[in-house]
Amino acid sequence: MPNTVPNRKAICDVLMERAATDKDIVVLCSDSRGSASLTPFFEKYPEQSVEVGIAEQDLVGIAAGLASCGKKAFAASPASFVTTRSYEQAKVDCAYSDTNVTLIGISGGVSYGALGMSHHSAQDIAAMSAIPNMRVYLPSDRFQTARLINALLDDEKPAYVRVGRNAVEDVYSEASCPFEMDRATWLAHGTDVAIVACGEMVKPAYDAAALLEMQGVSTTVLDMYCVKPLDTYAVIKAAKGAKVVLTVEEHSPYGGLGSQVAQVVSASCPRLVRNLSLPDAPVITGTSAEVFAHYGLDARGIAASATELLEQAGE
Secondary structure (H helix, E strand, O other): OOOOOOHHHHHHHHHHHHHOOOOOEEEEEOOOOOOOOOHHHHHHOHHHEEEOOOOHHHHHHHHHHHHHOOOEEEEEEEHHHHOOOOHHHHHHHHHHOOOOEEEEEEOOEOOOHHHOOOOOEOOHHHHHHOOOOOEEEOOOOHHHHHHHHHHHHOOOOOEEEEOOOOOOOOOOOOOOOOOEOOEOEEEEOOOOEEEEEOHHHHHHHHHHHHHHHHOOOOEEEEEOOEEEOOOHHHHHHHHHOOOEEEEEOOOOOOOOHHHHHHHHHHHHOOOEEEEEOOOOOOOOOOOHHHHHHHOOOOHHHHHHHHHHHHHHOOO
16 A cells, blocks of 8 residues: 655654653644644643744744743744745754754645746755754654654754655555665665765665666665765765766755765766756646646656766776
């Protein structure tokens, strides 16, 4: 059966479970509790919930204030808004002040589809990664999302988590979800192409590896959910063991996962690197799946890019 549980619901489930015994957990929304799947939390724990309305700067500032009083603050708002309208608060109140705030960017990437560029977040990885002391995470499915939120509840550092709007295919299972904080997960080991992906791009990257294997192309796949801090050890190991490196992300071509991976590879083990991403332009109107297929971010498109990259390298 196809998965029907979006990552945002997995976040709510973990927070509700932990809040039963941890009264320091506080969830804040900017008129977005429904979009964030956090309505059940607000209904069950009203004394641990804060609704600030459509005021993202206040959302982040209040979350930081609560965190400075010992609370574990989780502030959820559309990724397109929380990473732009409240950028200064994220930089100063959360990161610079080192407060225990987790910013949850919901409906990330092109999740909002037809609402267009105003509601798309194709620059958030770059923007949030550029803030010192801010960690950036893009979990790939509901199981990894749950593991990540549990881990963030057990530390006290600021973080930004981006999840999409819709349910995505499972990469892992409840019984088998390898997870280590700030360490990439190896989904496949190969010697021809190393594919490094994050967020919703991990499943199509993994499916692309299967297509490539049928063509005789040996493929490594890294689930780099931890974009910052980047698991540089895994990147170098994967690059050294392959002929070319392909990064895949639902993001602008500038300043995201691809840029960070290219920096590491060029400095440590030079290989031909290609960044497969959204274009530097307003994207077409459509569902996430339609947009991904149009820009070659589905399994077939990723496999084709990997093949082209090998040909470019003369392999």
